[in-house]
Amino acid sequence: MSASAQIGTAAPKGFLRRCIFSTDHKVIGLQYLFLALAAVTLGIVLSLLMRFHLVWPNAHLPFLSGGIMTPEQYLALVTMHGTIMVFFVLTTAPQSAFGNYFLPIQIGAPDMAFPRLNMLSFWLTLAAFLCMAAAFVVPGGAPISGWTAYPPLSGLGDVTGPGEGIGQTMWIVSILLFCFASLLGSINFISTAIDMRAPGLTLMRMPLTVWAWFVTAILSLLAFGVLLAGGVLLFLDRSAGTSFFLPAGLVVNGELQVRAGGSPLLWQHLFWFFGHPEVYIAILPGMGVASHVLANFSRKPVFGYRAMVLALGAIGFLGFLVWGHHMFVSGMSPYSSLTFSVLTMSIGVPSAIKTFNWLGTLWGGKIQFHPPMLFAIGFVSFFVTGGLSGIFLAQPAVDIMLHATYYVVAHFHIVMGVAAIFGIFTATYYWFPKMFGRMMDETLGKFHFWLTFAGSYCIFMPMHFVGIEGGVRRYADSSGATYLAALQPLHRFMTIAAFATAAAQLVFFYNFFWSLKRGRKAPANPWSATTLEWITSSPPPADNFDGRFPSVYRGPYEYSVPGASQDFLPQNVLAEEDALANQETPNAR
Amino acid sequence: MPGNVATATLQLNGAGGNANVGAPSGNGGQGSGPSGATGVPQRTYVTGMMIALAGILMFFAALVSAYTVRRGFPNSDWQALEVPRILWLNTLVLLASSFTLARSRRHLLSGDDESFRHWWGVTAILGVFFVAGQLIAWRQLVVAGVYLATNPSSSFFYIFTAAHGLHLLGGIIGLLAVAFRSPRRLARRTAVDVISMYWHFMDGLWLFLFVFLLAGS
Numbered sequence: 001m002s003a004s005a006q007i008g009t010a011a012p013k014g015f016l017r018r019c020i021f022s023t024d025h026k027v028i029g030l031q032y033l034f035l036a037l038a039a040v041t042l043g044i045v046l047s048l049l050m051r052f053h054l055v056w057p058n059a060h061l062p063f064l065s066g067g068i069m070t071p072e073q074y075l076a077l078v079t080m081h082g083t084i085m086v087f088f089v090l091t092t093a094p095q096s097a098f099g100n101y102f103l104p105i106q107i108g109a110p111d112m113a114f115p116r117l118n119m120l121s122f123w124l125t126l127a128a129f130l131c132m133a134a135a136f137v138v139p140g141g142a143p144i145s146g147w148t149a150y151p152p153l154s155g156l157g158d159v160t161g162p163g164e165g166i167g168q169t170m171w172i173v174s175i176l177l178f179c180f181a182s183l184l185g186s187i188n189f190i191s192t193a194i195d196m197r198a199p200g201l202t203l204m205r206m207p208l209t210v211w212a213w214f215v216t217a218i219l220s221l222l223a224f225g226v227l228l229a230g231g232v233l234l235f236l237d238r239s240a241g242t243s244f245f246l247p248a249g250l251v252v253n254g255e256l257q258v259r260a261g262g263s264p265l266l267w268q269h270l271f272w273f274f275g276h277p278e279v280y281i282a283i284l285p286g287m288g289v290a291s292h293v294l295a296n297f298s299r300k301p302v303f304g305y306r307a308m309v310l311a312l313g314a315i316g317f318l319g320f321l322v323w324g325h326h327m328f329v330s331g332m333s334p335y336s337s338l339t340f341s342v343l344t345m346s347i348g349v350p351s352a353i354k355t356f357n358w359l360g361t362l363w364g365g366k367i368q369f370h371p372p373m374l375f376a377i378g379f380v381s382f383f384v385t386g387g388l389s390g391i392f393l394a395q396p397a398v399d400i401m402l403h404a405t406y407y408v409v410a411h412f413h414i415v416m417g418v419a420a421i422f423g424i425f426t427a428t429y430y431w432f433p434k435m436f437g438r439m440m441d442e443t444l445g446k447f448h449f450w451l452t453f454a455g456s457y458c459i460f461m462p463m464h465f466v467g468i469e470g471g472v473r474r475y476a477d478s479s480g481a482t483y484l485a486a487l488q489p490l491h492r493f494m495t496i497a498a499f500a501t502a503a504a505q506l507v508f509f510y511n512f513f514w515s516l517k518r519g520r521k522a523p524a525n526p527w528s529a530t531t532l533e534w535i536t537s538s539p540p541p542a543d544n545f546d547g548r549f550p551s552v553y554r555g556p557y558e559y560s561v562p563g564a565s566q567d568f569l570p571q572n573v574l575a576e577e578d579a580l581a582n583q584e585t586p587n588a589r
Numbered sequence: 590m591p592g593n594v595a596t597a598t599l600q601l602n603g604a605g606g607n608a609n610v611g612a613p614s615g616n617g618g619q620g621s622g623p624s625g626a627t628g629v630p631q632r633t634y635v636t637g638m639m640i641a642l643a644g645i646l647m648f649f650a651a652l653v654s655a656y657t658v659r660r661g662f663p664n665s666d667w668q669a670l671e672v673p674r675i676l677w678l679n680t681l682v683l684l685a686s687s688f689t690l691a692r693s694r695r696h697l698l699s700g701d702d703e704s705f706r707h708w709w710g711v712t713a714i715l716g717v718f719f720v721a722g723q724l725i726a727w728r729q730l731v732v733a734g735v736y737l738a739t740n741p742s743s744s745f746f747y748i749f750t751a752a753h754g755l756h757l758l759g760g761i762i763g764l765l766a767v768a769f770r771s772p773r774r775l776a777r778r779t780a781v782d783v784i785s786m787y788w789h790f791m792d793g794l795w796l797f798l799f800v801f802l803l804a805g806s
Contacts, residue, residue: 113633183644190640195633221644229651232748241738244659248666261666261741266658270651 023115024542028122029101030435032092035126036424039088042133044502046081050074051495055488057477072162074476075144079163080136082147083171086278087178088129090420094285095220096125096185098427099213101435103189105533106207108198108550108572110543113191117184124181131174135167143168146474148271151245151264152252155237159252172235179228182220189217198532200552204309205571207531207556208302211309212288215316216281222320223277230270237262265330272323279416280319283383284312286423287354290376293430294358296529297373298365299567301557304357311350311357318347328399337396344394351387355380366560370527371445372430378453379422385457386415389464404474407467410460418456425452428512433526437538438519444511448504455501462490530568531556631779638783642790645756649794652752653801656745660805670742672806673729679722680799686715687792694785697778706768709781712788713764716757723754742805749798753791760788 012018019027052059053069060067100118104111112118135142143163145154149171158165193214197206206214233244241259245267248260295302302308324332324340358380367373389411392398402408425448432440466487471478478484525534532552536545550572558569660667693708727750730736735743763784767777 113629114637183641187637187640187644191633191637195630195636221640222647225644225647226651229648229655232752233652233655236737236744236748242744243738243741244655244744248664261662261664262659263662266655269658270655273651 021119023111023119025100025104025112025115025118026435026540026544028118029097029099031122032097032100032125035122035129036089036093036097039084039092039129040421043081043085043089044505046077046084048498048502050077050081051498053077053476054478055492055495057479069476071476072144073141075146075161075474076136076142076163076167078474079144079146079171080132080142083132083175084129085417086147086282087175088125088132089424090282090416091182091278092125093424094289094420094427095189095213095216095281096121098209098289098424098431099189099216099285102431102533103210103213104192104196105536105540105544106210106531107193107196107201108532108545108552109192109196110545110549112188113196114188118188121181121185121188124177124184128174128177128181131170131177135163135170135174138166138170140165140167143171148275149234149267150271151234151237151267152247152250152257155234155245155264155267156250156252156257156259157238159255159257169235169238172231172238176228176231176235179224179231182224183228186217186220186224189213190221193217198550198552201571204306205552205555207288208291208305208308208312209285209288211312212284212286212291215312216284219277219281219284219316219319223274223281226270227274230267230274233270234267265327268327268330269323272326273320275326276323277316277319279412280315282416282420283423284316286379286420286426287312287383289423289427289430290358290379291354291361292531293372293376293426294361294380295557295559296430296527297368297370297376298362299368299559300361300365301555301559302357303360303363304353305555305557307353308357311353314350315347315354318343318350322347325394325399328396329403334396341394341396345391348387348391351383355384355387369446370429371440371442371449372426372527374446374449374453375422375426375429378449379419379426381453382414382419382422382456386411386413386419390415402467404472405467406463406471406473409473410463410467413463414456414460418460422452425449425508430527431533432512432515433522434533434538434540436516436519437522438515439522439526440515440519441511444507448507448511451504451507452501455497455504458497459494459501462494466490525570528566528568530558530570532571535570535572631776634779634783635786638786642786645790646794649752649798652745652748653798656749656801656805659741659745666740667742668740669806670735670740670746670802672746672802673726675722675726675729676799676802679719679726680795682715682722683719683792683795686712686719687789689715690785690788694781697781709764709768713761713768716761716764716788720754720757720761723750726750746802749802753795753798757791757795760784760791763787 012022022028022031049069053074058068061069064073100112140158140162143149143154144161145164145168149168153160154164154168156164157168193206193210233242236242237244237246237259243259243262245264246257246259246262247264250257250259291302291308322340322344324336325344328337328340362377389407393402393408393411429440429445432438467473469484469487471484471487479488522538524537526538527534532550533540535550552571553574554569554571556571558564558571560567561569659665689708690712693705693712696702696704696708727747730743730746737744737747763780767780767784
C-alpha cells in the first residue's frame with residue numbers, strides 16, 4: 001500500500017490548489033461541467049424571453065428600460081442565446097466536461113497528457129464566457145447579428161445598430177479566446193488518446209465514448225483554427241478599417257460607408273467551414289455516450305462496434321465537405337449547390353448505420369430502464385427526428401423555400417440542441433455516481449425524462465408547420481403579417497410548452513444538488529459495467545487508480561458473454577482468471 | 590454481434606500469452622513501473638507538437654484561402670503590393686537558422702554538448718535577426734505610406750507577416766528556454782526534438798508565404 005502511495009500522485013493540499021487552480025483532469029472536467037450548467041441556465045432564460053415576446057409582443061416587462069421589448073433587444077436575445085448555447089453548452093459539456101473527466105480514466109491513464117495546458121484551456125474558456133456575458137451590460141448592449149455574425153451587419157461598428165459597437169467587439173474577443181482554448185484542448189485530447197492508453201488497450205478496444213471524443217477533438221483541431229482566422233479578419237474589418245467582408249457602396253442608416261471590394265460571402269465560407277463541423281463537435285460525444293449506455297443497460301455488446309467506429313470517422317470526415325448547404329440562397333453556383341447537396345445527403349449513410357446499430361444493440365437485450373438508458377433512447381429518437389428534416393433541407397430547391405424559416409430552427413434545435421442535451425443528460429445520470437460518489441434519485445430522474453421528452457417534442461414539432469407556412473425566423477414580431485395570423489395559436493402552444501419544459505428542468509437541478517449531499521452512497525460499479533472507469537472507486541482517487549494502473553485484455557462491451565461467470569467482463573479481467581473461476585464453479589454455467 | 594461473441598469466447602478459452610497480443614509495445618510502461626504512474630511518455634510531446642502544427646496549418650490555410658478568394662473577386666479593388674526587398678535577406682537568414690538548428694541537434698546526439706550550445710545560440714540569434722528584419726520591412730512600408738487598411742494586398746501582407754512573426758517569437762522563446770535551463774538529459778533531448786520540429790515548420794511555412802506573396806506582387 002505504501003509503495004502504491006509513492007507511485008500515485010497525491011492530491012495537492014489546500015482548497016485553492018485542489019478545487020480552483022487544479023491540474024487534475026477530473027477537477028477541470030467538473031469545472032467545465034459547472035460552467036456549462038451556468039451557461040445553460042442563462043441560455044434557457046434568454047430563450048424563454050424570446051418565446052414570451054413572440055406571443056405577447058406588447059407585454060410590459062419591468063426589467064427592460066423602455067418597458068416593451070424592441071426588435072433590437074429581441075435580436076440581442078437571439079444572438080446571445082445561440083452563441084452561449086452552441087459554444088458554452090453544446091461544445092463545453094459533452095466534450096470538455098465529460099471528455100476531460102472520463103477519457104483518461106477510460107484509457108487507464110493517471111491524467112491528460114498535458115495537465116497544465118488543460119488548466120489553461122479551462123481558464124481561457126471561463127474568460128471567454130465572462131467576456132461574452134459582459135456584452136449584456138456594456139453601452140449599447142449585446143450584439144444583434146446572430147451566432148453567425150454575418151457582415152456587413154457585424155462588420156461596421158455601432159452605425160449598424162445598438163450592440164454592434166462594444167458588444168460585437170466583445171463577442172469577437174470572446175470567440176477568439178474560445179477558439180484558442182478549444183485548440184489547446186484538442187491537442188490534449190488527441191495526444192492523450194494516442195499515447196496514454198493502458199497496455200493492451202488497442203484502438204479497437206477503446207470504448208466508443210473515447211472514439212467519439214477522439215474524433216471530435218480532431219474536428220475541433222481542424223475547425224477552430226479556421227474560425228480563429230475568420231474572427232481575426234472580422235475584428236480588423238471592425239477596428240482597423242480593412243475591407244475583407246465589406247463591399248463597396250454600402251449605405252447604412254443614411255451614411256455611405258467608405259469600405260470597398262470585400263464580400264460577406266468570404267465570411268460565410270470561413271464561418272461555415274467551421275460551423276458545420278461544429279455541429280458534429282456538439283453531437284458526436286452524445287453518439288459515443290448513447291452507444292456506451294445502450295450496451296450497458298441492454299446487457300449486450302454494441303451491435304457492429306467496428307461499423308460504429310467507421311461511421312464516427314465518416315461523419316467527421318464528411319462534416320468538412322458540406323458547409324455550402326448553409327449558403328444555398330447566397331447566390332452560389334447551382335453546380336456547387338448540387339455538389340454540397342449530394343455530399344450532405346451522403347452523411348445520411350453513416351448516420352443510418354449508427355441508428356441501425358443502436359436499434360440492433362437494443363434488439364433482444366435484457367433492457368433495464370434506468371434514467372441514463374431512457375435519455376440514451378431519447379437521444380436516438382431526437383437524432384432520427386432531427387436528422388430526417390435535414391434530408392429535406394439538403395435539397396437546394398426545397399431549401400430555397402424553407403431557408404430562414406422556423407423549419408430550420410426546428411431542425412437544428414432537435415438534432416443539435418435537444419439530441420445533444422439528451423446526450424449530456426445521459427452522461428450526467430450515468431456518470432454522476434462515479435463523479436460524486438452518490439446515486440441520483442431514480443424516480444425523479446424518470447419523471448424528469450418523460451417531462452423533458454414530451455416537452456421538447458411539443459416545443460419543436462409544431463415549429464416545422466410554422467416554417468412550412470412561411471413563418472420567418474429572427475422576426476421579433478410577426479403579428480402584423482396576416483398570412484401568419486392563423487399560426488399564432490401554434491406559437492402560443494410552443495411558448496407554453498417551452499415554459500413547462502424549462503420548469504421540468506428544476507426537477508433535474510433539485511435532483512442533482514440534493515443527490516450531491518444526500519444521495520445514496522454509490523458503489524464502485526453500480527451499473528455492472530465493463531469499462532475502466534468502473535474498476536476504480538467512486539469518486540476516483542487523485543491519480544485515478546491509486547497507483548495500480550490496469551492492463552486491458554478485452555474489448556469494451558463484453559456483456560452476457562456465453563460461459564462467463566457473470567454477465568459482464570471488465571476490460572482488465574484476465575482471460576485465464578475467468579477460465580479458472582469457471583472451472584471451480586462448473587454449476588455457474 | 591456473433592462476431593463479438595466469437596472473439597470473446599476465443600479470449601476466454603485461449604490461455605497463456607493471448608492476453609498480451611493486443612498490448613501496444615512501449616507505451617511508456619504505464620502500470621509496469623514507478624515511472625509510468627506520474628510521468629508522461631517523452632514521445633507524447635512529439636505527438637502533441639505534430640497535432641499543434643496541424644492546427645496551426647489550418648489557421649494559415651484559412652488565411653491563404655481568404656487571400657486567394659479576396660483577390661479573385663470580379664470587381665476587386667486589389668492593387669499588387671511591392672514586397673520589400675529586405676524580405677529576401679530575411680528569408681536567407683531564416684533558412685540559415687534551420688541549418689544551424691539541425692547542426693546543433695546533431696551535436697547533441699553525438700554528445701558534443703559545447704557545440705550543441707554554440708549552434709543552438711546561433712539559431713536563436715538568427716531568429717531574432719529575422720524578426721527584426723520583418724519589423725524593418727514594416728517600417729519601410731509605413732514610410733512609403735502603405736498601411737494595414739491601404740489595400741487588401743497590404744492588409745494580407747501585414748496579417749501574414751504578423752501571424753508568422755508571432756509564431757516565430759514563440760519558437761525563439763522555446764530556444765531560449767532550452768538555452769538557459771539545463772533540464773534532465775532525456776527531457777532536454779525531447780525539448781530539442783520538439784522545438785526543432787516547430788522551427789523547421791515555421792521556416793517552411795515562411796518559404797511558402799514568401800513565394801505566395803511574391804507571386805501576388
